[in-house]
Amino acid sequence: MSHCLSSTCPDCPMHQKHAFCNLPEDARAFLAANSVAMEYPRGTVVFREGDRCDAVVVLCSGKMKISASSREGRRMILRIAGGGSVLGLSAALAEKTHEATAEALEPCRVRVLRKRSLEELMEQYPQAAVAAAKTLADEYRAAFEEARRIALPESPAGRLACLLLDWVGREREDHRTDTITMSLTHDELASMTATSRETVTRTLSRFRKDGLIQMRGVSLTVLQPQVLHQISAC
Amino acid sequence: MSHCLSSTCPDCPMHQKHAFCNLPEDARAFLAANSVAMEYPRGTVVFREGDRCDAVVVLCSGKMKISASSREGRRMILRIAGGGSVLGLSAALAEKTHEATAEALEPCRVRVLRKRSLEELMEQYPQAAVAAAKTLADEYRAAFEEARRIALPESPAGRLACLLLDWVGREREDHRTDTITMSLTHDELASMTATSRETVTRTLSRFRKDGLIQMRGVSLTVLQPQVLHQISAC
DNA sequence: AGAGCTAAGTGATGGAAATCACAAGGGTGG
DNA sequence: CCACCCTTGTGATTTCCATCACTTAGCTCT
Helix, strand or coil, X not given: CCEECCCCHHHCCCCCCCCCCCCCHHHHHHHHHHEEEEEECCCCEEECCCCCCCEEEEEXXXXXXXXXXXXXXXXXXXXXXXXXXXXXXXXXXXXXXXXXXEEECCCEEEEEEEHHHHHHHHHHCHHHHHHHHHHHXXXXXXXXXXXXXXXXXXXXXXXXXXXXXXXXXXXXXXXXXXXXXXXXXXXHHHHHCCCCXXXXXXXXXXXXXXXCEEEECCEEEECCHHHHHHHHCC | CCEECCCCHHHCCCCCCCCCCCXXXXXXXXXXXXXXXXXXXXXXXXXXXXXXXXXXXXEEECCXXXXXXXXXXXXXXXXXXXXXXXXXXXXXXXXXXXXXXXEECCCEEEEEEEXXXXXXXXXXXXXXXXXXXXXXXXXXXXXXXXXXXXXXXXXXXXXXXXXXXXXXXXXXXXXXXXXXXXXXXXXXXXXXXXXXXXHHHHHHHHHHHCCCEEEECCEEEECCHHHHHHHHCC
16 A cells, blocks of 8 residues: 655755755754655545544645545535645644545655654754744645635635636746646535535536636636636635 | 733733643743733724734734635634634744734733744744644634535534534533523624525524524523534534 | 614525436546 | 446526515614
8 A cells, every 4th residue: 555765855855845844954854764754645545534643744745635524425625735734733733633534636755753753853843843833824824715715705606716716826836837737526626615516517617618717638727817816706 | 092011921810721821931931021912902903814914913811803805895704713812823924914804802912922023932942833833733723613614514504503513612611511602793603604694693593493592692502412413414 | 762873583586506317428447 | 349437518496595675673872
């Protein structure tokens, strides 16, 4: 199911970009020494909602789906976590069970850090604690945006528009393009926008007909961000 | 509009309960020395969505409403923050503008800590950074619960039930009672559950008729938590 | 006390979207 | 290459709730 890697944090090309990975030499050494590198194949469930939290998972590369579900089977996808996220951090710090389920959307490289080691790391290296706080601040903001996206627009179309703009905005920052790779199904999009699968299908095809977006296979280009922004009412 | 107080953190009866207030002697002294105690009357807006973040506000006592709104005027109340919350912490750490508006629901005692002082505090006292991370973890969880509450139940009734159970749960922890003080208007409840004011009125009175809750003025007692839980479908 | 305001209660109605039901792609593996 | 499954596309139907439009209740202020 998974196997260890020998790669260490100092070699990681991302270690500059992510708060939790961009630590001083000694803290990074501690992190590397006290965590285990792993590779998760697509579909791996790292932890489930309600599980006790024994360790946090530093996401080095790949994408993970963070979701929760009601006992009736309704599902909510909170966000798609990318490199630099520290999964389970909030549960570890709050001393609670995991509030959500984390599942690999694509092959993911991670480092697993036991809770006790995390505590030790934060106590011994102030910057690690600051980094953890910053990482959590980002996750808080993401959760806030999700709540906002669901609550504020008055229609499913608005929520979808809002989500697309979110993604495009991030893509633009990183790669200066208005084209995103849509790796989620309509069903999953529905779970992110509190609507039904059929409505996602219909809304997207309406966006396409109206010339607001363009789709070619998995790549989706936003043609008229202003109009989408108008619709989103955020 | 507001005036300074002489009260210091060590005298604060809450300083044991809240992560950010329960710091070692020296850190608490630093915090006390570098922050200003204030008292905000009901209705004070501490900061607005989009404002630059210059300082964080440690909420000592009182309740604050954390909300966001769309330009169309639709409003979302994310949560009611109580003592121990550090308002603006996520914006300060993420180096972004405030993501939400904070408004005093009742007279609030606070300590205002400038961003630079916060950074200094976290760098010099590791436990302060850990405390900040823990505080953020709690706020993240609250935001998560909000998203969950809006997204998962399939009806407004479910969302309201979910909200009531949330509050009662917290009240039970603190005061071992199933009675809460409802200080929000139906309009505000609607903003917390993504529904309309009329629906809140109707749903609450149905809950009352069905014997699920009891209302006397501002105090609301949950009589049948199990049934509410059933309805909430969380 | 009455004016004036905000909050709460209630009925009627229209419409948007969930749900149901089924057809049509499109890829995978036997 | 056919069978099967997963995803997408689309129509028909129905239900629920937002919205509108009032009334009623409770407050504060003059």
